[in-house]
Amino acid sequence: MVNHPYCSTTALSTLYNPRQCASKAVRVIKSKNERANEEACVAEAKALNAFDEVNVFFDKAADRLKLDDGTRQLLKKPWRELTVSVPVRMDDGSIKVFDGYRIQHNAARGPYKGGTRYHPHADINEIRALASLMTWKTAVVNIPFGGGKGGIQCDPRTMSENELNRMTRRYTNNIHHLIGVNRDIPAPDMGTNSQTMAWMMDAYGALAGYTPGIVTGKPIELGGSVGRDAAPGRGAVYVMNEAAKDIGLTVEGARVAIQGFGQVGSWAARVSHDMGCKIVAVSDVQGGIYNPNGLDIPKLIEHLAEERTIVGFPGADLVSNTELLELDCEVLIPAAIEGVVHKDNADRIKAKLVVEAANHPVTPEGDNILNNRGIYVLPDILVNAGGVVGSYFEWTQNLYQHKWDEDEVNAELHKIMTEAYRAVWEIVQRDGITFREAAFVIGVGRVAHAAKLRGFV
Numbered sequence: 001m002v003n004h005p006y007c008s009t010t011a012l013s014t015l016y017n018p019r020q021c022a023s024k025a026v027r028v029i030k031s032k033n034e035r036a037n038e039e040a041c042v043a044e045a046k047a048l049n050a051f052d053e054v055n056v057f058f059d060k061a062a063d064r065l066k067l068d069d070g071t072r073q074l075l076k077k078p079w080r081e082l083t084v085s086v087p088v089r090m091d092d093g094s095i096k097v098f099d100g101y102r103i104q105h106n107a108a109r110g111p112y113k114g115g116t117r118y119h120p121h122a123d124i125n126e127i128r129a130l131a132s133l134m135t136w137k138t139a140v141v142n143i144p145f146g147g148g149k150g151g152i153q154c155d156p157r158t159m160s161e162n163e164l165n166r167m168t169r170r171y172t173n174n175i176h177h178l179i180g181v182n183r184d185i186p187a188p189d190m191g192t193n194s195q196t197m198a199w200m201m202d203a204y205g206a207l208a209g210y211t212p213g214i215v216t217g218k219p220i221e222l223g224g225s226v227g228r229d230a231a232p233g234r235g236a237v238y239v240m241n242e243a244a245k246d247i248g249l250t251v252e253g254a255r256v257a258i259q260g261f262g263q264v265g266s267w268a269a270r271v272s273h274d275m276g277c278k279i280v281a282v283s284d285v286q287g288g289i290y291n292p293n294g295l296d297i298p299k300l301i302e303h304l305a306e307e308r309t310i311v312g313f314p315g316a317d318l319v320s321n322t323e324l325l326e327l328d329c330e331v332l333i334p335a336a337i338e339g340v341v342h343k344d345n346a347d348r349i350k351a352k353l354v355v356e357a358a359n360h361p362v363t364p365e366g367d368n369i370l371n372n373r374g375i376y377v378l379p380d381i382l383v384n385a386g387g388v389v390g391s392y393f394e395w396t397q398n399l400y401q402h403k404w405d406e407d408e409v410n411a412e413l414h415k416i417m418t419e420a421y422r423a424v425w426e427i428v429q430r431d432g433i434t435f436r437e438a439a440f441v442i443g444v445g446r447v448a449h450a451a452k453l454r455g456f457v
Contacts, residue, residue: 048364050129050338056364058132061440064433071448071457075135078128080104084174086152088167091160098167099123102150102175104184105131108450109139111182112148113388115189115217116171116196118164122151126338130189130359134388136443137381141420143392148184150175156191165199172203179204181213181399187391188217190337193263194229198222213398216391225394227409233267233335234410235386236357238417239378240331241275243435246425247376249353255329257281257351259288259321260336261310264357264384266301268333273297277331281324284309288324289316325349334361342366349375356380371434379436381443382424389416 048056055076062072086098101124104112114134117127127149135147152171156164178184188197197215201222204214212223220226227234244251256277258265261284269279278294286309289295295316303313311318325332325340325348332351334340341349341362346369354370354377356362362370362377370377393409404412427438451457 049125050360051125051132053364054129054132054360057436057440058136058444060437061444064431064437064441065445065448067444067448068457071451074451074457075106075444075447076132078103078105078131079107080178081124081128082175082178083124084171086167086171086174088163088170090163098152098154100150100152100171100174101127102178102184103127103131103148104178105147105149106135106447107146107148108447108454108456110144110146111180112184113138113145113187113391114147114149115187115387116192116200117149117151117189118154118156118191118196119151120153120155122153122191127151133359133381135447136440137385138388139443139446140381140424140439141385141389141416142446143389143416145185145388145392148186149189150186151189154191161195164196168196168199169203172200173207176204176207179214180208181211181395185213185391185395186215187387190262193217194219194224197224213395216394218394223394223398225390225397225404225409226406227413228390228394229263230267230271231390231393231409231413232264232384232387233269233357234271235389235413235417236264236268236333236335236355236383237271237275238386238414239383239421240272240333240353240355242418242421243353243355243376243378243425247353249330252276253278254331255280255292255294256331256333257324257327257329258333258335258357259283259324259340259361260334260358261304262335264387265333265335266304268335268355268357269297270301272331280329281319281327282310283319283321283324283336284311286311288319288321289313290319290324290327291316292328331355334358337361339363341370343369346370347373349373351375354378356383359384367434367436377434377436379439382420382435382439385420386413386417389413 082102084100086100088096090096114131131147131149138145194217197218200215205211218224241251254277256272256279258269261282273279279297280292281290289310300313304310328350331353333355335357338360343365346366356379359380424438
């Protein structure tokens with residue numbers, strides 16, 4: 001980052017909200033050379049990587065909590081980072097070497113917990129950002145985990161199942177000394193699934209013996225939990241429903257647009273449809289579909305199973321993933337990739353409520369624009385925490401070798417997500433801040449307190 005005298009991350013976090021420009025740094029910028037200095041700040045903001053963007057929100061929370069510099073550094077930086085080479089024998093006989101990572105961000109509150117991402121953009125800064133978000137996410141929902149994340153920079157869509165199997169096993173062998181049931185528990189993420197977790201579990205078991213609790217998100221037959229696949233989307237809808245009550249939004253008949261129709265987006269569509277919402281648009285990697293009168297979600301699920309895409313669903317118009325974000329609706333659920341709402345399109349978002357089912361889908365600049373326009377944004381560290389809550393249930397069942405039924409899983413998920421939302425809403429009301437700021441205050445505050453109790457600071 002540029003070492004601009006008045007453009008620290010803290011100063012930038014203030015600049016993102018003009019109505020809160022009260023810091024001395026910002027006042028100096030305004031009084032000395034407004035245009036030149038603000039352009040420097042904007043240029044630096046554009047240069048922020050994913051990890052920097054997450055830390056913009058961290059710094060706001062740290063300021064509000066009045067954390068000292070030492071505690072800030074302890075909580076901001078990953079505690080351990082591992083970069084590995086992952087050589088894979090491809091089906092044509094050639095060898096490709098992929099870059100793999102496991103980032104252990106913070107374990108003050110419990111074992112590291114986080115997914116494993118296979119994606120072309122899964123570089124080290126992206127994995128750092130996701131690991132950091134997991135730290136705050138597990139703290140917001142108050143479960144006994146820290147935050148971690150792993151990934152391989154690859155395109156799984158171009159690889160065969162055998163190639164993915166070999167890659168996963170080599171990656172697991174390379175990180176096995178860092179993971180463990182009471183140390184670091186991987187899970188699925190973008191580009192991975194229950195089959196990937198089965199391979200990881202088997203590869204780890206070959207070294208350490210039968211250890212079903214080493215990963216979560218496994219197939220049911222190998223110790224997975226019922227309800228785990230649905231938990232991220234279901235949890236998002238639980239939070240959306242609670243927030244709707246508080247902001248005066250009627251869920252029955254509310255028009256909902258969902259970007260992304262993978263595991264999270266499809267379950268969010270099913271659950272919200274069952275609650276009476278009108279799902280007007282959804283999308284996948286091939287494009288989106290739109291019907292202002294609402295889509296028949298059960299039939300769309302059948303279409304997806306047959307065609308492996310939502311595109312071509314009868315009675316719907318085609319829209320792009322970008323156009324979907326700007327449709328006229330009450331609720332927008334970004335459930336795909338990061339950074340889709342930003343400074344160039346946030347002023348065209350028409351939804352009254354944005355529900356972040358994906359990880360950091362709204363940039364800091366985009367978040368500021370939405371806030372200034374009076375659009376409510378429910379943050380990812382609260383909304384999509386249902387996934388890690390479901391993983392917590394699976395991990396617990398594995399430790400005790402005891403199975404829960406689906407009603408019990410869903411009831412506990414509803415309880416935890418609702419309690420987490422209520423804690424965030426209380427701070428929103430008490431301090432007059434945004435949902436995101438309140439969630440980070442809770443998450444960062446709980447981790448800082450645990451670190452102090454353990455004698456780290």
